[in-house]
Amino acid sequence: MKQKDWTEALRDRLKDAQIAPPAEGWEEPLPNTPLSPPVIGGQKPRKGVHSSPRRNWGWVAAATAAAVLAAIVVVTTTDIFAPHKSGELAVILESQQVNRSTGQQEISENLEIPENLTALARIEEPKVQGGLAKRAKRASQSPVKDAMVPENPENPEKPDNPDNPEIPADSDNSTPPAAQPANTHSAQSTKSTQSAQSTQSHTLQSSTLLADATPRRAAKSHAPLTLGIRNAGANGGSTSVVPGSPVFANTNISRYYSSMPVSSAPALRDVNEGNYVFNHNPEYSLGLTVALEPIERFILESGLVWTTLSSQVVSFASTREQRIQYLGLPLYAGWRFIEHGAFSLTASAGATAERCLSASLGTWKQDERPWQFSVGAQMGVRYDLGHNFGLAFEPGVNYHLTETVLTTSRTDHPWSLSLRLTLQYTL
Amino acid sequence: MSETYLVEQCKKGDNAARAELYKTYSPRLMAVCRRYASGREQAEDWLHDAFLRIFGQINRFRWQGEGSLKVWMEQVTRSVAIDDLRHHNALTVLPLDQSAEEPMDEPEPTADDIYRIDEADLFRLIGELPAGYRAVFNLYCIDGFSHREIARMLGIKEKTSASQLTRAKAQLAKRIREELSKLKIED
Numbered sequence: 001m002k003q004k005d006w007t008e009a010l011r012d013r014l015k016d017a018q019i020a021p022p023a024e025g026w027e028e029p030l031p032n033t034p035l036s037p038p039v040i041g042g043q044k045p046r047k048g049v050h051s052s053p054r055r056n057w058g059w060v061a062a063a064t065a066a067a068v069l070a071a072i073v074v075v076t077t078t079d080i081f082a083p084h085k086s087g088e089l090a091v092i093l094e095s096q097q098v099n100r101s102t103g104q105q106e107i108s109e110n111l112e113i114p115e116n117l118t119a120l121a122r123i124e125e126p127k128v129q130g131g132l133a134k135r136a137k138r139a140s141q142s143p144v145k146d147a148m149v150p151e152n153p154e155n156p157e158k159p160d161n162p163d164n165p166e167i168p169a170d171s172d173n174s175t176p177p178a179a180q181p182a183n184t185h186s187a188q189s190t191k192s193t194q195s196a197q198s199t200q201s202h203t204l205q206s207s208t209l210l211a212d213a214t215p216r217r218a219a220k221s222h223a224p225l226t227l228g229i230r231n232a233g234a235n236g237g238s239t240s241v242v243p244g245s246p247v248f249a250n251t252n253i254s255r256y257y258s259s260m261p262v263s264s265a266p267a268l269r270d271v272n273e274g275n276y277v278f279n280h281n282p283e284y285s286l287g288l289t290v291a292l293e294p295i296e297r298f299i300l301e302s303g304l305v306w307t308t309l310s311s312q313v314v315s316f317a318s319t320r321e322q323r324i325q326y327l328g329l330p331l332y333a334g335w336r337f338i339e340h341g342a343f344s345l346t347a348s349a350g351a352t353a354e355r356c357l358s359a360s361l362g363t364w365k366q367d368e369r370p371w372q373f374s375v376g377a378q379m380g381v382r383y384d385l386g387h388n389f390g391l392a393f394e395p396g397v398n399y400h401l402t403e404t405v406l407t408t409s410r411t412d413h414p415w416s417l418s419l420r421l422t423l424q425y426t427l
Numbered sequence: 428m429s430e431t432y433l434v435e436q437c438k439k440g441d442n443a444a445r446a447e448l449y450k451t452y453s454p455r456l457m458a459v460c461r462r463y464a465s466g467r468e469q470a471e472d473w474l475h476d477a478f479l480r481i482f483g484q485i486n487r488f489r490w491q492g493e494g495s496l497k498v499w500m501e502q503v504t505r506s507v508a509i510d511d512l513r514h515h516n517a518l519t520v521l522p523l524d525q526s527a528e529e530p531m532d533e534p535e536p537t538a539d540d541i542y543r544i545d546e547a548d549l550f551r552l553i554g555e556l557p558a559g560y561r562a563v564f565n566l567y568c569i570d571g572f573s574h575r576e577i578a579r580m581l582g583i584k585e586k587t588s589a590s591q592l593t594r595a596k597a598q599l600a601k602r603i604r605e606e607l608s609k610l611k612i613e614d
Contacts, residue, residue, distance in 0.1 A: 004538040005538065006535055006536045006537055006538050006540065006541050006600070006603075007568040007596065008538065009538035009541035009542065010541050010549065010568060010569070011568055011569050011571075013541060013542070013546060013549065014458070014462060014546070014549060014550070014553075014569055015569055015570075016455070017455075017458040017546055017550075018454035018455050018457070018458050019454060019457040019458045019461050019470075019550075020454060020457070021449075021453035021454060021457045021471075021474060022471050022474070022475075296514070339510070341579055341580060342579055342580075342582050384582040385582070386581075386582040386583045386584065386587075387582075387583075388516075
């Protein structure tokens with residue numbers, strides 16, 4: 001007969017063992033209250049004991065999630081935070097520049113706008129023109145802000161009002177290469193575009209967006225997770241893509257293209273072939289964070305988070321990827337509730353400062369504001385890997401306080417959903 | 428009172444039922460706490476916390492047959508102990524004298540040796556183990572969990588669990604030998 005192992009003997013002796021509980025035993029019963037824990041042995045519940053409070057935190061978590069969801073629904077179905085009026089399009093004409101100091105439009109004498117650029121300006125949809133007419137009116141009232149808009153559409157070369165030198169800081173008012181002799185535009189072509197006066201006014205006024213710091217447009221987004229505000233266009237739709245006209249909401253694209261001979265700018269070659277649509281991909285983040293737990297379950301977290309914003313700039317002829325990369329410094333405060341084994345549920349809120357590392361469209365580099373700031377809240381799951389390391393997956397909602405110059409999912413919708421995966425070290 | 432009746436009454440907040448539950452199961456749960464604790468004082472704290480958690484979570488319990496209540500309460504008690512050890516990082520801290528490799532050639536005691544030692548002394552000897560070794564030893568040898576389950580519960584790797592068990596058994600074997608030597612001398 002095989003002799004029993006000593007550990008088996010130990011198990012037999014200790015598994016069903018009993019030890020007398022504390023001498024105080026059970027205190028006098030409390031009134032029958034289903035949710036109040038009794039006082040055992042004369043002791044009050046110790047700090048950090050997770051008895052009924054744990055159940056309450058579950059309800060808090062559910063209520064928080066419901067509140068966040070309701071906020072998202074309200075924001076997406078109303079125009080509470082709509083920064084711009086409906087019906088605005090961003091159509092940009094090359095070779096326009098604004099003199100920052102005077103606010104006057106300078107149109108090169110050698111400006112020559114070839115036919116394809118004329119097509120840029122052609123707007124066939126009357127509904128859209130309605131929206132642009134409003135903009136023209138507004139522009140004429142503040143000519144410097146819409147510095148491209150002449151008072152008299154018939155004489156576009158008339159200087160603008162220099163009295164209002166307000167120029168948005170982020171507009172590129174340095175002389176773009178477009179104004180250089182290498183540009184083959186000529187004044188004659190400029191005049192040729194003036195034949196359709198309303199078109200010209202629409203064209204020029206739309207180019208005010210070069211000076212406009214907030215060229216927002218509701219891009220057509222296929223990203224299922226990119227929720228937020230959609231500006232209802234004058235045509236009633238949620239997209240500002242208009243047949244027959246290109247939609248460049250990205251001033252920097254135009255500036256870049258204007259540095260190249262028009263005929264060789266690939267995007268411009270595509271102009272006549274259709275419209276541009278920005279399809280924003282979901283925003284993903286990866287990060288390394290350090291968490292401090294000064295009080296049990298209360299977490300302060302910071303670290304480095306790398307975020308990529310990518311969008312497909314689609315035309316009938318080509319698709320290019322716009323990619324912007326940020327390195328963010330988040331500062332979040334949160335609560336860890338509901339623990340089950342190695343998993344725990346956390347909720348946190350805070351702010352993030354992001355530094356733009358790179359911005360590109362296809363193979364071309366682009367400029368973007370160096371810093372972006374946002375506030376947000378997130379709720380997620382943390383898996384304890386051991387040795388104070390944990391892996392956290394936290395979907396969250398963010399509100400971006402600063403706008404990107406380039407068109408991104410954040411440009412179109414200041415509210416955004418993000419997916420964040422971080423390796424967390426708890427001190 | 429039957430288990431089902433006891434549970435139903437506890438769910439309603441009946442303090443008499445709670446008192447009966449405490450009276451019936453506290454000795455057993457106290458033993459569970461004592462196995463995982465370094466001393467009686469810590470075990471009493473854990474027992475107190477365990478019952479608070481049991482009463483707080485009793486609504487989640489679904490009776491599944493005779494003995495299911497006892498099993499569930501032991502699980503809750505074990506969770507209280509392990510959570511507290513994890514929270515205080517006791518599971519990852521090795522005593523300074525443990526930094527070197529443990530001698531693994533300690534002769535193991537026999538089953539008869541185990542029966543010669545008092546139950547209270549066995550609890551004491553187990554309590555003298557480092558917290559991490561103690562937890563792994565209890566989970567594997569007494570409660571019957573696998574290394575994979577232990578790794579998940581303690582937030583460590585399976586290999587770590589296995590090596591800690593080896594070291595725990597070596598240390599405990601040595602302490603049992605020493606205890607038996609004392610008993611022989613006293614005899």
